[in-house]
Amino acid sequence: MASTTETATPSDDRGAPSGADVPIVRFDQVTKRFGDLVVLDRLTLDVAHNERVAIIGPSGSGKSTLLRVLMTLEIPEEGVIYVDGEPLNRMERRGRLVPADRAHVRRVRAKIGMVFQHFHLFPHMSALGNVIEAPIHVLGLSCREAVARGEELLAMVGLSDKRDQHPNQLSGGQQQRVAIARSLAMRPSVMLFDEVTSALDPELVGEVLNTIRRIGEEHRITMLIVTHEMGFAKEFADRVCFFDEGQIREEGAAREILTAPQNPRTQQFLRAVLG
Numbered sequence: 001m002a003s004t005t006e007t008a009t010p011s012d013d014r015g016a017p018s019g020a021d022v023p024i025v026r027f028d029q030v031t032k033r034f035g036d037l038v039v040l041d042r043l044t045l046d047v048a049h050n051e052r053v054a055i056i057g058p059s060g061s062g063k064s065t066l067l068r069v070l071m072t073l074e075i076p077e078e079g080v081i082y083v084d085g086e087p088l089n090r091m092e093r094r095g096r097l098v099p100a101d102r103a104h105v106r107r108v109r110a111k112i113g114m115v116f117q118h119f120h121l122f123p124h125m126s127a128l129g130n131v132i133e134a135p136i137h138v139l140g141l142s143c144r145e146a147v148a149r150g151e152e153l154l155a156m157v158g159l160s161d162k163r164d165q166h167p168n169q170l171s172g173g174q175q176q177r178v179a180i181a182r183s184l185a186m187r188p189s190v191m192l193f194d195e196v197t198s199a200l201d202p203e204l205v206g207e208v209l210n211t212i213r214r215i216g217e218e219h220r221i222t223m224l225i226v227t228h229e230m231g232f233a234k235e236f237a238d239r240v241c242f243f244d245e246g247q248i249r250e251e252g253a254a255r256e257i258l259t260a261p262q263n264p265r266t267q268q269f270l271r272a273v274l275g
Contacts, residue, residue: 040069
């Protein structure tokens with residue numbers, strides 16, 4: 001996974017939180033580089049259980065990389081990510097944190113689900129087949145159990161009548177809703193949404209956002225949502241974090257940040273986005 005050199009806990013010495021205040025997600029001094037480009041710059045962020053956090057900011061600010069390192073699709077060079085109090089990209093060995101092995105990463109990452117901008121559905125499988133594939137082969141559910149779970153989730157995203165259709169028979173919005181149901185089928189504690197409406201025609205955006213709203217109403221689940229839909233973020237999110245150059249420049253209650261930002265860079269960004 002990462003370098004095999006032993007790494008001590010980051011220098012802010014907070015370490016993993018404990019007790020009732022354990023956040024479901026913690027980024028502790030996390031840095032991610034691509035060559036000489038620093039994409040996440042000693043990022044520190046705590047996310048509470050069942051909190052809904054909208055991540056906004058200009059292109060290239062580190063928003064999607066935040067989700068990708070949490071999903072272990074990218075490996076940070078520095079810092080520790082904790083999930084429910086347990087290190088994700090590190091593991092304890094003889095009282096020290098060292099780079100995590102694959103088994104450790106798979107186990108901790110199982111608490112996280114991600115929905116991408118592009119749907120990544122299996123084209124040769126039906127909508128139901130896409131939803132039940134991982135519960136059967138990863139979680140070990142019986143076919144009967146997986147089908148019952150899949151049908152329940154397809155009903156929740158409004159696609160019961162599409163269960164036997166293949167991705168090429170579905171609209172973009174319907175494909176994205178299948179992708180959301182597929183992620184929920186793994187029963188994650190944290191759901192990540194990476195610009196899930198940006199590849200859709202404008203008239204299809206609403207149906208996907210309504211699906212995310214329904215998840216928030218019907219499931220006790222933490223959500224991190226990278227989005228350019230400012231109206232949705234203002235109405236749905238508990239907190240907004242404005243990213244710029246790999247750092248959080250401003251964060252706070254969604255309505256406060258999106259109606260009366262204090263940071264000049266946030267103000268500039270929102271003027272450009274909202275017109």
